[in-house]
Amino acid sequence: MTLVTLAEVLQPALKQGHAVAGLVTLGWEDMRAYVAAAEAEGVPVILQAGPSCRAHTPLPILGKMYRHLAEGASVPVVAHLDHGYTFEECREALDAGFTSLMFDGSRKPLQQNIDETAAIAEMAHAAGISCEGEIGFVGYAGGENSAGTDPDEAAQFATETGVDAMAISVGNVHLQEDKEGGLDEPRIRAIEAVTDVPLVIHGGSGVPMAQRTSLARTSSICKFNIGTELRMAFGAALREAVNADPARFDRVGILKETHDPLVTATRRVLSAFKGE
Template sequence: MTVASLHQLLHAAQAGRYAVAGLVVLGWEDAVAFVEAADDTGLPVILQAGPGCRRHTPVPVLGRMLRHLAEQARVPVACHIDHATTLEECVAGIAHGFTSVMIDGSSLPLDENIALTNRVIDAARAAGVSVEGEVGFVGYAGGRQSRVTSPEEAARFAAETGIDALAVSIGNVHLQQEKTDGIDFDALRAIEAATDVPLVLHGASGIAPATRSILARDHRVRKFNIGTELRQAFGAALRKSLADQPSSFDRIELLRPTIAAVREAARDAITGIGPARVIP
């Protein structure tokens, strides 16, 4: 069995000075592609079920599906609930086999964020499940604007929760389709000086691969959430499949070519932030 907790993956990444890819799952084909990419590279991966995924597919189904894939993998795989905003969402994930949950209290005042996070941690620790939290606010391209993480708030949050991983806002943006150079390294260094917890960057598709590599190997960013660039690979492959097979109406036949395309995109994402030397 290769199912792992987020704590296990990030502890190893901390020791090895690399980061692990949190890959956003929307369905069976991309989940398969992500695990195949992890096996191909010999590197661990985190399968993430975000709010959109959970609206489309029930959590009990997702838990069984992702655990099945993790158990077949040759490398450690964590199964992660992403951007839960309530204790109930996290408890449901824990009950259905997820090894990690993110409780996103970033829209709350700090005291309330800490209190909510601690309630989740109490439930998760009893089940051996890891917890990720967020301080500051990571905004959305074309949507709500970011709020940069305060080092003082990050330090207090980490100290009062004992969180396994901390998502921070330092210029990263969700759903960014184009690569940018918007990372505030001064803000990152201030957070690193104030905390010792593994850091997470959401919206990593908008960060140039070379910058992601620097953040992983020269800083304490241990997890990158990557979704948009993988969905772009999926969409391009699906459009080509539809064009190549205009008379087909079999969804399995039409979707099959997306697996290889997403696998290649995932391989690039995984290796770009992994150890400097990769053993396939």
């Protein structure tokens, strides 16, 4: 069994100059393809259950799916709760066998965010698992605007919460479909100068591939969350499989045809985060 905590993959990444992908899952087909891609690349992978995933499949079921995949995997697999919004939700994920909890208090006042994240981190550490928090607010393409992370607040947050990883807002945006933006590297350098906690980029699909690779190798950013980019690859493969034969109706046969294209797309993502 290769189920591990977030800290167990991010600390080596921090020391060795690479990053680990946090891949947003929506169902069995994508999570299975993500593990296959990680095995092909020989790298760890973080399987993430975000709010839309949890709305579709209950946390106890997701925990069993992740653990089943980890048991058969040849690479380390992290079972990660992404954007948990309440203590109760994080507790449910812990009880469901997750090995990492991301509590998102980024919309809340600083001290409230610190206090609530610290409580989640304490619960996680007592159970032998990891905790990720978020300081600064990462917005959404076509939705809420971002609020950039203040380096002084990041230093305070890291010290007072005890998190194993810290998500920051440095020009990244959730659900972005293109890679025309880029991250604010001076702000990243200012944040990493005042804390040694591994940093996390949410909305990684919108970050140019070359910048992902550069930051993975030269900064404290050890985790990039990738969702939209791979959802687009899955959707394109599914559309092609459905359109190839309008008479088809067996979803098992149709979904099988998404596997290889998704593995290929995921391998491209994973390879960009490797060290030199």
